[in-house]
Amino acid sequence: MISKALVDDDFATKVRKISPLTADPRLVKRVESLQKRKLICSTLDAMEVTLHVGFQTFGLVFVSMMLFGLKKDFALAQLDSFVKTFAIGLAPKGTK
Numbered sequence: 001m002i003s004k005a006l007v008d009d010d011f012a013t014k015v016r017k018i019s020p021l022t023a024d025p026r027l028v029k030r031v032e033s034l035q036k037r038k039l040i041c042s043t044l045d046a047m048e049v050t051l052h053v054g055f056q057t058f059g060l061v062f063v064s065m066m067l068f069g070l071k072k073d074f075a076l077a078q079l080d081s082f083v084k085t086f087a088i089g090l091a092p093k094g095t096k
Contacts, residue, residue, distance in 0.1 A: 023050035040090040049090065056082050 005012040031046040060078050064070040 021051075023047050023054060027053065034090075038092060040087075041092050044090065053086070056086075 001015070005015055027050045028046050031040065031044075031049050034040045035042045035044070035046065057079065060075045060082075064075050064078070065072065
């Protein structure tokens with residue numbers, strides 16, 4: 001699908017209509033809630049944070065599992081590692 005989208009503009013346009021680049025609104029609300037409670041940095045853009053998480057998740061699930069056939073346990077371990085590392089960067093200043 002990715003390779004076809006790279007060489008076929010019509011196909012790429014159809015894919016973008018089916019799966020637009022949007023963040024999960026539930027996760028955006030969760031990030032905003034954590035910011036209000038001062039559990040993560042309040043100056044971060046919640047939508048941007050959510051998109052980063054979405055891209056990482058997509059990459060691990062789609063690329064590692066579907067394209068490379070890696071096991072679900074591997075992808076889950078990688079996601080766990082990503083979340084722990086990413087959380088460090090989201091921490092409010094002075095708490096790292």
